[in-house]
Amino acid sequence: MRILVINPNTTASMTDKIGLAAQQAAASGTDIVAVNPAMGPVSIEGYYDEAFALPGLLQEIARGEAAGADGVVIACFDDTGLDAARALADIPVVGICEAALAAAGMIATRISVVTTLACSVAPISHLVHRYGFAERARVHAADIPVLSLEEPGSNAGALLRAKVREALQADRSDAVVLGCAGMADLARDLSGEFGVPVVDGVAAGVKMIEALAGLGLRTSKAGAYATPISKTYTGVLASFAPDAIVRQ
Amino acid sequence: MRILVINPNTTASMTDKIGLAAQQAAASGTDIVAVNPAMGPVSIEGYYDEAFALPGLLQEIARGEAAGADGVVIACFDDTGLDAARALADIPVVGICEAALAAAGMIATRISVVTTLACSVAPISHLVHRYGFAERARVHAADIPVLSLEEPGSNAGALLRAKVREALQADRSDAVVLGCAGMADLARDLSGEFGVPVVDGVAAGVKMIEALAGLGLRTSKAGAYATPISKTYTGVLASFAPDAIVRQ
Amino acid sequence: MRILVINPNTTASMTDKIGLAAQQAAASGTDIVAVNPAMGPVSIEGYYDEAFALPGLLQEIARGEAAGADGVVIACFDDTGLDAARALADIPVVGICEAALAAAGMIATRISVVTTLACSVAPISHLVHRYGFAERARVHAADIPVLSLEEPGSNAGALLRAKVREALQADRSDAVVLGCAGMADLARDLSGEFGVPVVDGVAAGVKMIEALAGLGLRTSKAGAYATPISKTYTGVLASFAPDAIVRQ
Amino acid sequence: MRILVINPNTTASMTDKIGLAAQQAAASGTDIVAVNPAMGPVSIEGYYDEAFALPGLLQEIARGEAAGADGVVIACFDDTGLDAARALADIPVVGICEAALAAAGMIATRISVVTTLACSVAPISHLVHRYGFAERARVHAADIPVLSLEEPGSNAGALLRAKVREALQADRSDAVVLGCAGMADLARDLSGEFGVPVVDGVAAGVKMIEALAGLGLRTSKAGAYATPISKTYTGVLASFAPDAIVRQ
Amino acid sequence: MRILVINPNTTASMTDKIGLAAQQAAASGTDIVAVNPAMGPVSIEGYYDEAFALPGLLQEIARGEAAGADGVVIACFDDTGLDAARALADIPVVGICEAALAAAGMIATRISVVTTLACSVAPISHLVHRYGFAERARVHAADIPVLSLEEPGSNAGALLRAKVREALQADRSDAVVLGCAGMADLARDLSGEFGVPVVDGVAAGVKMIEALAGLGLRTSKAGAYATPISKTYTGVLASFAPDAIVRQ
Amino acid sequence: MRILVINPNTTASMTDKIGLAAQQAAASGTDIVAVNPAMGPVSIEGYYDEAFALPGLLQEIARGEAAGADGVVIACFDDTGLDAARALADIPVVGICEAALAAAGMIATRISVVTTLACSVAPISHLVHRYGFAERARVHAADIPVLSLEEPGSNAGALLRAKVREALQADRSDAVVLGCAGMADLARDLSGEFGVPVVDGVAAGVKMIEALAGLGLRTSKAGAYATPISKTYTGVLASFAPDAIVRQ
Numbered sequence A, B, C, D, E, F: 001m002r003i004l005v006i007n008p009n010t011t012a013s014m015t016d017k018i019g020l021a022a023q024q025a026a027a028s029g030t031d032i033v034a035v036n037p038a039m040g041p042v043s044i045e046g047y048y049d050e051a052f053a054l055p056g057l058l059q060e061i062a063r064g065e066a067a068g069a070d071g072v073v074i075a076c077f078d079d080t081g082l083d084a085a086r087a088l089a090d091i092p093v094v095g096i097c098e099a100a101l102a103a104a105g106m107i108a109t110r111i112s113v114v115t116t117l118a119c120s121v122a123p124i125s126h127l128v129h130r131y132g133f134a135e136r137a138r139v140h141a142a143d144i145p146v147l148s149l150e151e152p153g154s155n156a157g158a159l160l161r162a163k164v165r166e167a168l169q170a171d172r173s174d175a176v177v178l179g180c181a182g183m184a185d186l187a188r189d190l191s192g193e194f195g196v197p198v199v200d201g202v203a204a205g206v207k208m209i210e211a212l213a214g215l216g217l218r219t220s221k222a223g224a225y226a227t228p229i230s231k232t233y234t235g236v237l238a239s240f241a242p243d244a245i246v247r248q
Helices: A012-025 A047-066 A082-088 A096-105 A118-130 A146-150 A156-171 A181-194 A201-214 A235-240 B012-025 B047-066 B082-088 B096-105 B118-130 B146-150 B156-171 B181-194 B201-214 B235-240 C012-025 C047-066 C082-088 C096-105 C118-130 C146-150 C156-171 C181-194 C201-214 C235-240 D012-025 D047-066 D082-088 D096-105 D118-130 D146-150 D156-171 D181-194 D201-214 D235-240 E012-025 E047-066 E082-088 E096-105 E118-130 E146-150 E156-171 E181-194 E201-214 E235-240 F012-025 F047-066 F082-088 F096-105 F118-130 F146-150 F156-171 F181-194 F201-214 F235-240
Strands: A002-006 A031-035 A071-074 A093-095 A111-115 A137-141 A175-179 A198-200 B002-006 B031-035 B071-074 B093-095 B111-115 B137-141 B175-179 B198-200 C002-006 C031-035 C071-074 C093-095 C111-115 C137-141 C175-179 C198-200 D002-006 D031-035 D071-074 D093-095 D111-115 D137-141 D175-179 D198-200 E002-006 E031-035 E071-074 E093-095 E111-115 E137-141 E175-179 E198-200 F002-006 F031-035 F071-074 F093-095 F111-115 F137-141 F175-179 F198-200
Touching (some): A002 A012, A002 A201, A012 A031, A012 A146, A012 A181, A012 A201, A031 A047, A047 A082, A047 A235, A047 B047, A047 B235, A071 A096, A082 A093, A082 B047, A093 A096, A096 A111, A096 A118, A096 A175, A096 A198, A096 A201, A096 F096, A111 A118, A118 A137, A137 A156, A146 A156, A146 A181, A156 A175, A175 A181, A175 A201, A181 A198, A198 A201, B002 B012, B002 B047, B002 B201, B012 B031, B012 B181, B012 B201, B047 B071, B047 B235, B071 B082, B071 B096, B093 B096, B096 B118, B111 B118, B118 B137, B137 B156, B146 B156, B146 B181, B156 B175, B175 B201, B181 B198, B181 B201, B201 C201, C002 C012, C002 C201, C012 C031, C012 C146, C012 C181, C031 C047, C047 C071, C047 C082, C047 C235, C047 D082, C071 C096, C071 C201, C082 C093, C082 D047, C096 C111, C096 C175, C137 C156, C181 C198, C181 C201, C198 C201, D002 D012, D002 D047, D002 D201, D012 D031, D012 D146, D031 D047, D047 D071, D047 D082, D047 D235, D071 D082, D071 D201, D093 D201, D096 D118, D096 D175, D096 D201, D111 D118, D111 D156, D137 D156, D146 D156, D146 D181, D156 D175, D156 D181, D175 D181, D175 D201, D181 D198, D181 D201, D198 D201, D201 E201, E002 E012, E002 E047, E012 E031, E031 E047, E047 E071, E047 E082, E047 E235, E047 F082, E047 F235, E071 E082, E082 F047, E093 E201, E096 E201, E118 E137, E137 E156, E146 E156, E146 E181, E156 E181, E175 E181, E181 E198, E235 F047, F002 F012, F002 F047, F002 F201, F012 F031, F012 F146, F012 F181, F012 F201, F031 F047, F047 F071, F047 F235, F071 F201, F093 F201, F096 F111, F096 F118, F096 F175, F096 F198, F111 F156, F118 F137, F146 F156, F156 F175, F156 F181, F181 F198
Parallel strands (some): A002 A031, A002 A071, A071 A093, A111 A137, A175 A198, B002 B031, B002 B071, B071 B093, B111 B137, B111 B175, C002 C071, C071 C093, C111 C137, C111 C175, C175 C198, D002 D071, D111 D137, D111 D175, D175 D198, E002 E071, E111 E175, E175 E198, F002 F031, F002 F071, F071 F093, F111 F175, F175 F198
8 A cells, every 4th residue: 555645845854754754653565655745835834825835735646646646645734735635636635633633533532732833723723623523622832833843952842742731731631632744753752741642643644544545435526526627727827727737 | 995806717707797796786986806817727616626726816816915905805606715815915805605695694594505516515515614604504506517607598597596496495595695706697686586685795795895994904913814924935836935925 | 875873772972972983984975873762771781671672772773764774783782683673674784793793704713702791791602603603702791881981980991901801812812892882982992902903893883784785685574584464562562563663 | 389471472362272271281289370461462473573572571570570470481482582581580481492392302302393484483493503402403384373373263273283294204303392382282182193292382381480490499690690780761661670660 | 290210320328318309309299219220330430330320220210110100310410321211211211410401501591510520521511512501501520539429527518619619700600500419418508608509400300300291291202212122132131121121 | 453343232143244344344464353242132223222232342342452452343333332432441442433434524525324223313313413523424214124134135225225325315425324334245335336435334443443553542541531440330230340340
């Protein structure tokens, strides 16, 4: 089985970290292909960045499916472009917010999601509702920039730990979900420190794709994820038209 | 007051029709500037098209705001790119699904939304939930392609009427919302035929922007619509980076 | 366009203040007629007062519509008598809670409503649910009586400011709605102080009526707002019977 | 124990029927006092009638409580004035929609509510939500006027039966609630015919008051049902001011 | 009327206390039969204990109904086995969480539920949702073991009072529900101390059964509470098969 | 990896079929141990049967965990005893309804659940709500007894196909979940016939346990799934006490 793990921003060091986390989670026999788009924002912090991550993200999915991938993990906690990706691809696609909540929901009753920036609380809260966890999960921000997790010597780890502690108490929760792909390497340590399951979305995403692909399930084309209708795209985006994109 | 009305697809004839509907709805003293992107899909039918409408849409918003617009109407019933647009712009931005539901909700108790394609039912139903109308509105598809509304001699009008009749009965609703920007010219006729208010989103969008701008309200920058953080965008999308886009 | 703005309590000084706020919000060409009933409570603080505001309120609506008003704003944050008013009138009617939430919802993601008395929190929370803002808005009380806002020298302003500050932090909200018609003059100042949009319901109500009337929309008579069935009313209320009230 | 059962419309024959149903449901030792206001509409069919039922209804509650009643049943399926009544009275007050749903919810999983007029579907659906039965109950209209149930020879009974049958099948429900005080005498017969529990709100209301009063529970004055604040009421409503009404 | 009140744990001293509370709540003419199973856990603290309370609980219900009981109160705040009990019995069955919430909901707007252990917060919160009180009630734990309420000299009472005070302030609630059958004797005292209605589930359960049985309502057999289908049970549970259990 | 798959009823032929379906879904390297309790009902059709499946089910889980299982699938679509099982076990436990919905939710937008008996619609609908799929999934019954799926020559297959077709149209859904462990062998055929993904819960359950165990996640003991408190169980259930059960 081959799983395409896409970091939708263009920061290669984060792609490497995500790829490593994905590989560690993968079953023997699963190949992880970790990529990031050649175009787009260097990090995704809010709705605007998210919009410009889409073309590169979808291009990578088209390429990956054409090259034989069995499923796709979108490794940004905003689940960037998840619906468009499912319309494009026949193979299953999951977002790491979705995957992490699904996993946490099967081992705990109340979930604290801890993300980076305050401006992500509303979008992630919207995802929490969409995925059916409104009664069970609350979202908190540790107020640290995404890329600070990459910087040696930053106090991002300490801020994150403090927020996890506060969230567990305030929510009376029994599990934590880490709300950023860049936190993938911290889950095991935090679980040991706090005595509760701590779920990393990248690892959860890999296992959910293994599950879906293993079940022989592919994205349904009978509803809102129907294959895009063939049509003309104009201007610099012409090469992304439904018929054009897969040939690249 | 100047209102930018953006048809997010690239079909100029639909832009003209939308511009006309917007002009007819505008107060005296309101200038309507109707545009469409130079790049992107010729129609938006599903999540995939929506993703590729975003760059052109956001570019038009950046240009329009720089040129002095007082507010923006996104004239596609998927409310394409609404969140990203609000992050980008300081001036108020509304989607036509949002505006139409808000207006219908103040004059009726139950609302039937009638859109074009079956594959739009799930995305629009998601918007209905997001905007708080889950208890009051249901979405129906007349099973007609978006651009067929532009073709003389098509039976799109007859199919639409049949679906409106069926929806009013099935939902016991007392108002109709037309779920496509391309239906803007039909609202008055249908209201006369069916004896209920029929709301067109383009007209509703113009009036909501007149209301918000008239109130001196601008998009809040204190939460998830915060101004995009300055950062590098790479590849062919470099010119869309937060700092770059507004200078074009 | 002529908009009837009704203060449903009988305190003329509050009517004057509301009328002024409405006039300042109105478009050029919009006439504001601000009235209050001749009968009923001097302020509306809870469900009991609300019940006795209805006869006078509905009488003013019947008179105003007969005199040619194009729409009605009910200027009490309980949206007193909104459903009965819509059944009575063919012209559009909005409540200021409804209008303020609709406006705030288009420029922000999370909303703090700050009202006067603790006993109003439950009724306004119920309206927040009804209008579909349960996920996005929370209600707070500054614990100040309605009429204290009229008294020079009271500390009502200071209490209100303290509660706004507290609510913004607790809710991580990015907009404020002022939950009382008597606060209409404070919105602009508070917005400057706190750096977030602050929405006054009276102004929002005027703009929503301008929007609805400008769209040619009238209250649907095909559902629960059907014209009241002609029937006998007995006793001192006989003159309010559906057929009788409009002749007064 | 003495229970005040108020028919909020002024039709004495309906009051008699309601009083009889209440008496039949009452425990030995419970006295039923069935009254209707001297002023107001002859039937309550929609929001407008409801508004003008309130003054007379509240006056009867003030009188009844002063005369020693232990609790109040508001015998109109719109639960007319329930919140205002609870603010006014210290003794417990229930509406018949509320009471019937509470009873049905303890003996069945899904509930069909069958009421009279189509224009009541939206208001009663709103009550269904308010009382927490949105997932379990649906509202249907038999399209019969309220007072037709009083007329010998009308086909109201046949229409009602047909709608009950249809609702049970469509909802896959296992209990029926009769959505009008005027149907109080039909519950037993319909239960026998359809083989499911059929709940009449008047009888349910009497038993709920017996339960609440028997528990020594009185309406909480610590929240939104706080005793109305003493204040001036002007005009013909002056005698209804909080301090004035109880002395009549 | 004879009401079977079942303490589903095997601690006879708690059964006595529950029986006394039930007797004090019962109308004259109502006989209370308080029992507990001969088999099962000595207290129910969490899902595991709950599972093993079921066989004994259902056996007592079968015996009680055969002996002529008119209704059943399950006197554990988890509403242990309520659905299975309703499938088994034709007579009405209520749980004390359900009954307490129903009663509190008719006399107050917001409800604080105060229970014993933290591990009960999630299960009781789930019941709060199921019964339709998600918008109105919140659950708190005083962090005291169930049986400590039985021990003279424990500080359980002081901990409970502190939590009630904190919950009323945090929730801005106007009523309290005691979330444990073992607190039945405390309701009256706490109501006096805190000035709000305090509802005990055992007493509420007795009155709800008096209400349902008095209305002639029995559990609907037309839906999910259908009489269990006759079938073989194997092993040590053979004597609990649907046909077998009632003969014991 | 070793996964314990428990058929909670005592019908060995169904256990064999479930075991086969589980084995086919398992990854290479995963051992499936399919068991059923020695005591309890021969099929689970409703709440009563479910109650008596619990002791045997929990005993098998205790035995399986002691013997080294890495996770548990409860193979009954009522997700019988899921909460108690999670309290008992440290290893992860999933129900097949939960697993099937989670999988279907990642490949489709709207889901039709098709189960056997009408009396299961309410309980499964309750699970659909609990797992967060209320907006996306509806439950239908094919009106066939559970064990008829085992009988050669029955028309159960034809009834099931007819209901699947009807449900897909009525719900405008794009995926089907089979709502009974006994349908495990039909998923592939039905998917081919109807052109939509058809999810079998047994297979989905196996893959979800592979995912959770592969992630190193175990049931959280910090909340409502805390290890059962040591205590005495009396009577014939004494051997099921928390400390006793694991030694068997």
